Structure formats: structure tokens, C-alpha cells
Amino acid sequence: MQLDNRAQTLLKALVERYIADxxxxxxxxxxxxxxxxxxxxxxxxxxxxxxxxxxxxxxxTSAGRVPTPRGYRMFVDTLLTVxxxxxxxxxxxxxxxxxxxxxxxxxxxxxxxxSSLSHFAGVVLTPRRESIFQQIEFLRLxxxxxxxxxxxxxxxxxxxxxxxxxxxxxxKLVQAxxxxxxxxxxxxxxxVRLRLQGELRKLRDDMTWLMQAAxxxxxxxxxxxxxxxxxxxxxxxxSVTDLSSNMDSLRKLFDMFEQxxxxxxxxxxxxxxxxxxxxxxxxxxxVPMDExxxxxxxxxxxxxxxxxxxxxxxxxxAYERVIPIVNITAKLLSNALSHx
Numbered sequence: 001m002q003l004d005n006r007a008q009t010l011l012k013a014l015v016e017r018y019i020a021d022x023x024x025x026x027x028x029x030x031x032x033x034x035x036x037x038x039x040x041x042x043x044x045x046x047x048x049x050x051x052x053x054x055x056x057x058x059x060x061t062s063a064g065r066v067p068t069p070r071g072y073r074m075f076v077d078t079l080l081t082v083x084x085x086x087x088x089x090x091x092x093x094x095x096x097x098x099x100x101x102x103x104x105x106x107x108x109x110x111x112x113x114x115s116s117l118s119h120f121a122g123v124v125l126t127p128r129r130e131s132i133f134q135q136i137e138f139l140r141l142x143x144x145x146x147x148x149x150x151x152x153x154x155x156x157x158x159x160x161x162x163x164x165x166x167x168x169x170x171x172k173l174v175q176a177x178x179x180x181x182x183x184x185x186x187x188x189x190x191x192v193r194l195r196l197q198g199e200l201r202k203l204r205d206d207m208t209w210l211m212q213a214a215x216x217x218x219x220x221x222x223x224x225x226x227x228x229x230x231x232x233x234x235x236x237x238x239s240v241t242d243l244s245s246n247m248d249s250l251r252k253l254f255d256m257f258e259q260x261x262x263x264x265x266x267x268x269x270x271x272x273x274x275x276x277x278x279x280x281x282x283x284x285x286x287v288p289m290d291e292x293x294x295x296x297x298x299x300x301x302x303x304x305x306x307x308x309x310x311x312x313x314x315x316x317x318a319y320e321r322v323i324p325i326v327n328i329t330a331k332l333l334s335n336a337l338s339h340x
Contacts, residue, residue, distance in 0.1 A: 003055075003074070007046050009034055011055055012079040014047075015067045019316050022242070024064030069282035069290070069315070076278050076319055083320040090117075090328055098336040103127070107230055110309060110333045115233025117325045120240070120313035123294075124230045125267035127306035127337075132188045135181045136214055138162075138173035146173065148217050153186070160217040168210070176210040189215050229260045229267070231312075242291045242314040249289065256288050263294075267308040270296040276327050281315055291315050295322050297330035301337045309333060 003011065013034040014025045027043045036043075047065055050056045055071035058064075067075065097109045107124050114122025132153055139147040146162040168176075184192045192215050234257050238244050243253055256262060266286040270277040276297045282290035295317075296310035309330055311322050 003050075006036060006038070007050060008079060009036055010043065010046055011050060011067075011071060011074065014056060014065065015071060015075040015079070018066055019318060022316060024059055024062040024066050026062075026064040029064070069280050072280050072293070072315055073283055076280075080319055080323075082323055083318075085321075085324045085328075087324070087328060090325075091332060094329065094332050098332050103337060106333065106336050108232070110329055110336075111230045111232035114309060114311050114325065114329055115236060117329075118311045118313060118317075118322050119233075120236050120311050120317065120322075121231060121233040122309070123232075123263060123267070123312055124309040124333075125264065125271065125307045126228050126230060127301065132186065133184075135185050136177055138168070138177050138210065138214075140168065140170050140173055143167045148214055150214075162213050162217060164213075173210070180214060229263055231257060231260075231263075237312065237314075240314050242316055243289065249291070252289050262286055262288050263312075266294060267296060267310065270310070271298045271305055271308040274298070276323050278319065278323075293317060293319075295319065295326050297326045299330045299337070300334040306337075 010030055013030055017025045017029065017033060027040050027047060030043050030047070031038065031040055034043075038046075047056065050071070051058060051065065054068055055074060056065040057068050059066060094113050097113050098106055107126055111122040111124045114124075116122075134151050134153045136151070137149040139149065141147050141161075144164045144167055146164060146168065148160045148162050150158045150160070152158075184195070187195075237253060238250075244250050266279055266284075269286065270279070276295060279287050279294045279296070281287040281292040287294060291314055292312065293315045294310050294312050296308050298305045298308050300306060309326065311317075311326055313322065
């Protein structure tokens with residue numbers, strides 16, 4: 001929906017003032033801060049139109065108005081002026097924390113950087129594990145108990161316990177592992193599964209079960225999402241009145257951090273887009289609280305998007321400051337992981 005220049009100017013002034021002090025904004029204040037030479041009556045008429053269109057709302061306790069999720073969306077999409085930022089100084093401040101190291105440490109540091117610079121919570125969706133294996137081993141632990149060891153091309157090792165109906169000898173386990181490594185090593189487990197459908201009939205029954213068990217358990221091990229979301233600075237949000245003003249809000253906040261499901265879904269979706277994305281509570285079903293926004297950006301390894309990072313904060317956040325923080329951190333994380 002198009003707004004004329006006067007309505008845009010007043011909406012921008014209202015959102016900026018509300019973000020700054022959290023109080024409903026009245027017509028008298030808008031006449032002073034908007035820079036428009038309009039009578040209070042004209043401003044009231046324009047604000048009434050904005051309210052009718054769903055961009056602002058009037059709290060029962062005040063004559064002033066506050067932005068709605070739709071008003072925030074209009075603001076961030078068309079009215080926001082991103083604050084000039086000294087990228088060189090910010091990058092030098094961040095780079096010390098994102099030096100090439102272990103991938104896990106770099107990602108944890110990126111979440112901490114986002115949190116410390118924004119004063120909210122920083123979040124990183126870690127790169128998805130590719131279900132490609134270099135080799136596997138079967139180790140006989142006891143009768144009918146086998147340890148499956150899967151080694152990925154980058155040296156990552158995953159273990160899974162297999163419970164069998166029969167007792168496999170160590171020699172049979174070595175034979176099965178050698179066959180799998182020789183014929184399927186370097187493939188994804190999904191590709192192995194497809195090839196096995198046509199080949200298992202040619203193999204002995206004892207090897208058939210081992211190969212099927214290895215593929216199923218290996219897929220579970222290498223796509224385990226239990227540590228997919230790294231969060232830093234959750235406690236910062238407890239001091240944000242908008243997010244922790246009542247027990248219901250606190251419960252939703254802690255549920256989000258504990259379960260992480262909605263965050264993972266949101267970050268996964270934003271990773272399919274380019275550049276900075278802004279998800280506003282009350283507008284996006286993916287954001288668990290109306291008073292919350294999430295600013296995200298994808299990051300890459302060697303030119304390929306592998307994950308997403310972002311800042312979780314109140315809807316009433318200084319977007320012009322948070323957006324460049326998220327954008328620059330994504331670039332630096334991409335660089336650090338590509339050279340780690």
C-alpha cells in the first residue's frame with residue numbers, strides 16, 4: 001500500500017521516536033520532530049488514516065500511537081535510513097574474535113560478537129553436516145552388539161550402537177566394512193541407499209543387514225541437529241522490558257531457547273534468501289513472540305551458503321544499527337570459515 005510523502009515522514013518519525021523511548025507518540029510531538037509544517041489537526045487526520053490502514057495503533061491508556069507489525073514492516077522495508085558505520089573499525093574489532101581456528105570455536109565466537117555488539121542475543125545456525133562418509137568400521141562389542149564408526153571426508157567421526165539379531169564374527173564385520181568402503185566410500189548415504197536397493201539381492205544375507213543398518217544409523221548420526229543452533233547473550237533479553245514484562249512472555253522466551261525449533265526453522269528459511277532479512281513478531285508466524293524481531297543474514301564457505309546468523313531482540317530495536325552488525329559479521333564469518 002502506497003503512502004504519500006507526508007504520511008511516510010510522519011510514520012518514520014513516529015517509529016523512530018517509539019524505538020527511542022518506548023512511549024506512545026502524540027500529534028504534538030510529531031509536529032515538532034517530523035520537520036513538516038502541518039497543523040496539529042492535519043497531523044491527527046493523517047495519523048487516523050495510518051491507523052485505519054493498520055500501520056499504527058492507539059493504546060487504551062494514551063492519546064498517542066504506537067507502530068504495529070505492519071508499520072514496522074513499512075519502516076524497515078522503505079523508510080529506514082541505515083546508520084553510517086565505520087566498517088573498518090568494526091571489522092578490526094571482530095577479526096580478533098574470528099581468527100581461523102576450529103569451526104566450532106569460530107561459530108561460538110560469532111554468536112558472542114553479535115550479542116556483545118547488539119546488546120541482545122546472537123544466534124548462529126551451524127553448517128549442516130553433509131552425509132558423505134569416507135569410511136566406516138564395525139567393532140564387535142559383545143554378542144549381538146556392534147559399534148558403527150563413521151568417518152567423514154573432513155575427519156569428523158560419529159559413532160552409533162547397533163543391536164543385532166545374530167552374532168557377527170570380527171572377520172565378517174571386517175569383510176562387510178571393506179566391501180562398503182571399497183564400493184561406496186565418498187558417496188552420500190542417500191546415494192548409497194538408492195544404489196543398495198538394486199544391489200542387495202546379490203549379497204549374502206548377513207552382509208545385507210549390516211549394510212542397511214550402517215546406512216540408516218549413519219544417516220541419523222551425520223544429520224543429527226541437536227547442536228545446530230548456537231545462542232549467546234540470552235540473559236540480555238531478560239532485561240528488555242518488552243520481552244520479559246510478564247510471566248507468559250518469559251515462558252515463551254525460555255521455551256524458544258530450550259526447544260530452538262522455531263528458531264531453526266526461521267534461520268533455515270532465511271538462509272535460502274540473499275542479504276539481510278528481518279522477521280517481525282506479530283507478522284511472521286515463525287517468530288514466537290509479537291514483541292520480538294530477528295535480523296538475519298546467510299554466511300558462506302568457499303562461496304556456498306551453508307548457514308545463517310542473526311540477532312534476536314525486541315521489535316522496538318534500533319534496526320539501523322543492528323543491520324550492519326549482522327551484515328558485517330556474516331561476511332567475516334564466511335571469510336574465517338573459508339580459511340579455517
